Amino acid sequence: MASRKKIVLKKKTPLKKKSVSKTPAKKVKVTPKAKKKETKKMAPKATSVKKKTVVKKESPKKNIPKNVPQVVRTEEYRHEGHEQHKKKEKKPQQFQPLRGMRDLHPKDAKFWRSVYRAAEQMAEAYNFQYMEVPVLEDANLFTRSIGKGTDVVDKEMYVFDDKDGSQIGLRPEFTAGFARAYITHGMQSDPQPIKVWTCGSLFRHDRPQAGRYREFRQFDCETIGTRDAAVDAELITVAYNYLKDLGLETTVRINSIGSPADRANYVIELTAYLRSKRSYLSELSKKRIAKNPLRVLDSKEPQDREVIEEAPQIIDWLSEDSKKFFMRVLEYLDHLEIPYILDSTLVRGLDYYTDTVFELFRTDTEEGSQSALGGGGRYDLLVEQLGGPATPASGFAIGLDRVVLALKDLRNNPKALRHAPKKSPVYFAQLGDQARQHALRLIENLRKEDIITYHNLGKSSLKSQLEQAHKLEVTHTLILGQKEVQDGTIIIRDMESGIQEIIDQGKIVREVMKLLK
């Protein structure tokens, strides 16, 4: 059997290759390469044949067919060399993903599925409603809400000319889209607040690094229509507990940047202070004094840090209302026992934030760079700024790519996969054409009862199917062969004990249900 198969193959391959190639090889190099492959193939075969025949049985039948093709091949190897050469030249262009774009590989599926499931569970537990907004919007929506001068808009946004010449942009974040949607659907007339959540891809033309991609995914929650410290506290709770549920310990860094007026006053003060210490600052920070003095605050230069520590703090410049509001948020967090750090240097990169701003950092690593897993804040002015009614709002987003990265890093963490889908404990093996046809129908019957079986209709030998069943760690395998089809029965094999039971096909569902329990 085996030898027959091999002969067929050998006859086929040269033929196929011949038909493809007409031009002779140009490179001298290729021929030896092909030759090498041929010899490689042949040499071990010859030895193995010898071995087998000597050690095992002396069946001349097997020897002959295996040896014959050898001869055939040696005659043909030159052609094959040409073929290979040609093949290489003709190879169509291969594509890679664009920079910063990636495939989420099936081997990571369990992480992604559990991350998504956890998001859904968490959001719905807090009464957020699922909603989607477009990936593509008028570019001005983003520039107006996020703000010119921010890195996100100036450097990182994907902007294209649409066919009619208008400028459209790939969403770099969710909030602007939700604010727009709130207005377009007149949601101010719905019971307030509107609580929505979503998961999806965002795009930022940044320089990629681990945990930072040009297409990345976020879990996002927004509460639009209420100004209340409890709302901010709830959002932080959801974000914090979401990560905690997945097994990721985080610390919340929180700050309040007050109203634009508060900030303006503060900036004046801060600028004055920084100017007075100008000579101590780094070059970059010096430049920033004029451009965006708030940014100086999160400089990492040690020389800057000293100056920053003495700098006036924004909290002292908040209006009474903002101060009170912020205190209330902190009280809630204390009450909820959410660990937070007051960080007076936390200034988020988007213009629309008012009052509360926060970010969540991993506590269990020292990784400085991509340790921010999520962030958010209040944006009371955004909806109005986009032409809607004056509407306070607050929200957060969590970077799922980073969450998955952290989860993989953790491993052995049972919490991480708590949300992973259950695996089916049953494999369906079939043998023979007739059985295969029949198997499809039985699998369909099981599926109707929400029983999903593993199966591989491409495999024909029972051996390989059982092997696969073993690898999949199923507890039981259903075996359907010719005999069983005729008898209307099926075998259930217990994979651990190896005990098999023959049952009526009509009873499959009931039996498998039992196993599922």
Added chain:
RNA sequence: GUGGCCAUGGUAUAAUGGUUAUUACUUCGGUUUGUGGUACCGACAAUACGGGUUCAAUUCCCGUUGGCCACCCCA
């Protein structure tokens, strides 16, 4: 966007200016017909792409692409 490091089968790796580019895992097939875990045998499969130097490049040089790291920024 700035700077640095890197690029060998699907994965992880070895080696080299010169005949057959190493090894392991994975995948597929086989070790007599319809029974997995072990063992053995075999097959598939790579020097990212494009130029240059050279008698000869996977190796040296340049460019492109991509990855990673730091900055920037953030998720």
